[in-house]
Amino acid sequence: MKRLTNQQRLLGGAAAAVIVLGGGFAVWSMTRGPEAPAEAAAEAEEEHGAGEALEMDAARIQAAGIILAPVGSGSLSAEIVAQGTVVGTPQGEAVLAARADGVITGVSLRLGDSVRAGQTVALIESREASSIAAERATAQARLTAARQALAREQRLFDSQITARQDLEAAQTVLAEAEAEARRTSSAAAAARVSGDGRSTGVVSPISGRVTVSNATLGAFVTAGTELFRVANASQIEVQASVSADDAGRIAPGDRASITLPEGEVQATVRSITPGVDAESRAATVLLTVSGVGGLRPGQAIAVRIYTRDAQTSAGVSVPEEAIQTVEGREVVFVRTATGFNPVPVIVGQRSAGRAQITSGLTAGQTVATRNAFLLKAALGAGEVEH
Structure with missing residues (x-):
C-alpha cells in the first residue's frame, strides 16, 4: 500500500506541472495578442531581407x-543609340599587292597567321624585276667608271697636264652617275627585288594578322593585284551612323560606350562628318576606343553616345x-x-x-x-x- 501511495503522489505532481505550464501559456497568449506571430515573422523576414550582403x-x-x-x-532621353561598325585605323590596316607582273613562286603565310612589319609574305618571279636589277647593275658600273675617270683627271690636273675644264667635266659625269645609281637602287628597293634579280617581294608594312589571302602558288598576277590584307587588332576605331538631327547634338569629346558580352567598352567622339550620306541620309560619327576589349575589325555593334545634355542632366x-x-x-x-x-x-x-x-x-x-x-x-x- 505504501508503494501505491508514492506512485499516486508522482502522478499528481506531473499533472500539477502540466496545469501550471498550460495556464502560463494561456496568460502569455492573451497578453501577446493574435497578431504577435505575424509580427515576429515580419521582423525575421526584414532582418533577412534584400539588404543581406x-x-x-x-x-x-x-x-x-x-x-x-x-x-x-x-538622363536616357539625352542619350543617342546608334549602330556602328569596327574598322581599322589608317595605321592599323594594310593591303599587300603585287608590285609587278609575274608568277607567284613563294607564299610564306596563310589566313590568320601573324606577320611582322617588313616581313616578306610572298615572292613573284617577274621580267620587270630582272630589268630593274639590270638597270641597277649598269648604273653601279657607270658610277664606278665615273669615279675612276675623276680620279685620273684629278691627278692630271694636279700635274698640270690637263685643263680645269676636263676636271670639271669628269666631276659632272660622276654626279650624273651617282644620281642614276640612286634612282635604280630606289626602284629596286620599292619593287623589293631579290638579290638574284629574278623576283619581287610582297612585304607587309605593319604588324598584325592576315585577314585576307588571295595568293595561290603558281598563279600569274598583274601589278596592283591585291594578294593579302593585314590588320592590327589593337589599331581600331568605330564608325557610327546617326541622323542629321542627332548629329547636331553631338560634339567632339563626347563620351560613348559600347556594350559587349565581356562588358562595356568606353569610347570618345573624335569627329562628325559635316554632311549626310546621299543614300542613307545619315551622318558618320568617328569614335576613338579606350582599350580594345573584345572588338574586332568588321564587327557590327551598338553604340550609346552621351551628349553634353546627358552628361550634365x-x-x-x-x-x-x-x-x-x-x-x-x-x-x-x-x-x-x-x-x-x-x-x-x-x-x-x-x-x-x-x-x-x-x-x-x-x-x-x-x-x-x-x-x-x-x-x-x-x-x-x-x-x-x-
Missing part, C-alpha cells in the same frame, strides 16, 4: 561569368539586366570590397536595354550586369538556409 571574391565572380559595369550618369542609368526582383522589390547588386550588396532601387524609364534609376544608386558605383540573376539565386539559397 553576398561574399564573393574576384575569382568566383570571373568563374561565374558575372560582368561588372559602372553606373552611368545622365541629373539621374543615373544601368543596363536592364542588372535589375533583379527580390521579394517583390527591384534591386541592383552593387560591388563591395568583399562581394555584392543588393540595393533596392526605383526604376524610371527604360530605353534600348538601359533603365533610368531615380533612387538608390549614385554615378560611379560598380554593379553586376550580365548573369546578375546568379546573385539573386545565391541570395535566395542563403535565405532558405537561414
